[in-house]
Amino acid sequence: MSAADATPNDLESFWLPFTPNRQFKREPRIVSRAKDMHYFKPDGTPVLDATAGLWCSNAGHCREPIVRAIQEQAAELDFAPSFQFAHPKVFELASRVASLAPNDLDHVFFCNSGSEAADTALKMAIAYHRANGEGTRTRLIGRERGYHGVGFGGISVGGMVANRKFYGPLLAGTDHLPHTYNRAEQAFTIGEPEWGAHLADELQRMVDLHDASTIAAVIVEPMAGSTGVLPPPVGYLKRLRELCDKHGILLIFDEVITAFGRLGHATASERFGVTPDIMTFAKGITSGTVPMGGCVVRKHVYDAFQTGPDHVIDLFHGYTYSGHPLAAAAALATLDLYREEGLFERAKKLEPYIAKAAMSLKGHALLQDIRTIGFVAAFDLAPVEGLPGKRGFDAMRVAFHEENMMVRVSGDTIAVSPPLIAEETHLDEIFEKFGRVLDKVS
Numbered sequence: 375m376s377a378a379d380a381t382p383n384d385l386e387s388f389w390l391p392f393t394p395n396r397q398f399k400r401e402p403r404i405v406s407r408a409k410d411m412h413y414f415k416p417d418g419t420p421v422l423d424a425t426a427g428l429w430c431s432n433a434g435h436c437r438e439p440i441v442r443a444i445q446e447q448a449a450e451l452d453f454a455p456s457f458q459f460a461h462p463k464v465f466e467l468a469s470r471v472a473s474l475a476p477n478d479l480d481h482v483f484f485c486n487s488g489s490e491a492a493d494t495a496l497k498m499a500i501a502y503h504r505a506n507g508e509g510t511r512t513r514l515i516g517r518e519r520g521y522h523g524v525g526f527g528g529i530s531v532g533g534m535v536a537n538r539k540f541y542g543p544l545l546a547g548t549d550h551l552p553h554t555y556n557r558a559e560q561a562f563t564i565g566e567p568e569w570g571a572h573l574a575d576e577l578q579r580m581v582d583l584h585d586a587s588t589i590a591a592v593i594v595e596p597m598a599g600s601t602g603v604l605p606p607p608v609g610y611l612k613r614l615r616e617l618c619d620k621h622g623i624l625l626i627f628d629e630v631i632t633a634f635g636r637l638g639h640a641t642a643s644e645r646f647g648v649t650p651d652i653m654t655f656a657k658g659i660t661s662g663t664v665p666m667g668g669c670v671v672r673k674h675v676y677d678a679f680q681t682g683p684d685h686v687i688d689l690f691h692g693y694t695y696s697g698h699p700l701a702a703a704a705a706l707a708t709l710d711l712y713r714e715e716g717l718f719e720r721a722k723k724l725e726p727y728i729a730k731a732a733m734s735l736k737g738h739a740l741l742q743d744i745r746t747i748g749f750v751a752a753f754d755l756a757p758v759e760g761l762p763g764k765r766g767f768d769a770m771r772v773a774f775h776e777e778n779m780m781v782r783v784s785g786d787t788i789a790v791s792p793p794l795i796a797e798e799t800h801l802d803e804i805f806e807k808f809g810r811v812l813d814k815v816s
């Protein structure tokens with residue numbers, strides 16, 4: 375064990391995000407190294423990564439070509455401004471991302487996280503309509519149980535209650551479509567549920583209520599992730615697209631989780647055959663190694679900003695670290711690795727395997743639903759008479775401490791989303807361990 379592996383003596387000063395800090399500091403969950411499919415605890419115990427970190431380490435951990443690219447870049451060009459300057463790799467990366475995104479999603483704006491990508495997309499949408507002479511289109515429509523990060527834009531269009539309730543009135547002029555989950559109709563579905571496409575028609579009701587001339591954009595995750603893994607009903611996204619086209623509303627897909635292989639394709643847009651006007655990404659672009667996010671926009675969106683005098687800034691927006699050289703180098707090496715190892719195709723090939731393994735837990739008394747799609751499985755824990763709520767947290771703690779596995783909990787849903795390099799034996803191990811966790815928690 376190296377010095378860097380040691381458990382810290384003083385846990386006090388670090389305020390962990392999205393974490394019950396007092397409880398955590400009594401019972402810390404610390405990892406100090408990682409390689410491929412595993413994290414390692416400070417004492418060297420391997421921890422099987424069933425969540426790709428936070429849905430991001432799609433290529434697995436500490437992969438040599440990515441590590442090398444970051445090291446070389448740090449020695450070559452540590453930082454370059456992206457306001458009125460640029461460095462070569464960011465152009466190369468933008469072209470690569472554009473070539474992975476479907477149709478004419480051809481222009482890429484970089485930022486540093488999924489939250490920034492969501493807020494960037496919302497601002498772009500409003501500015502786009504203004505550039506087109508339709509400045510009254512400012513309303514932003516999200517969805518119940520949507521998650522678009524933690525910026526004020528993202529939480530305003532998002533539908534995660536705890537993410538909204540502490541922060542006052544939020545952005546004015548937002549509204550929300552209903553979420554698409556209905557346990558009675560959809561429980562234990564593999565892939566896209568048959569029930570629910572009609573819920574897209576709620577957008578028409580909003581147009582009738584607010585008038586299309588006030589609506590800038592609709593933002594949805596093609597598959598809601600952080601609020602419990604909700605795959606889109608068959609035909610739902612297509613219907614949203616049609617209604618957006620009919621009413622001149624921009625459609626934004628938040629692909630922060632789904633882009634770069636999670637659903638067995640480069641993007642969820644490709645998988646579901648629906649092209650948004652703006653697509654956000656983050657996480658998998660660098661396999662989680664260096665923070666990076668962005669928006670890919672269609673030609674007509676980009677072109678709308680290119681019409682004024684050419685010395686005028688077209689989008690008055692950006693971040694000091696937009697297109698950071700280390701992130702760009704990491705992303706290029708990551709995209710190379712995805713391609714060389716065929717990781718998106720691999721995820722697609724293993725999709726039925728994951729689905730079957732996850733569904734083998736059907737019938738467990740603690741489970742009221744299992745959903746699977748792509749390289750993702752989600753388990754909804756049923757409330758248990760006489761036991762306090764938040765069984766999800768209990769399951770996560772048991773998984774980490776007793777089974778040495780990392781899983782993701784949101785409410786009472788446990789999500790499994792391993793790195794795309796997982797072998798069948800890893801998947802077997804994940805669901806075996808998960809079965810034991812359920813037994814212990816119940």
Ligand code: PMP
Pocket residue numbers: 486487488489490492521522523524595599600628629630631656657
């Ligand atoms: N959008 C979606 C769909 C996400 O899943 C997430 C993160 N889980 C975000 C935005 C926010 O990303 P970040 O945490 O990088 O800000």
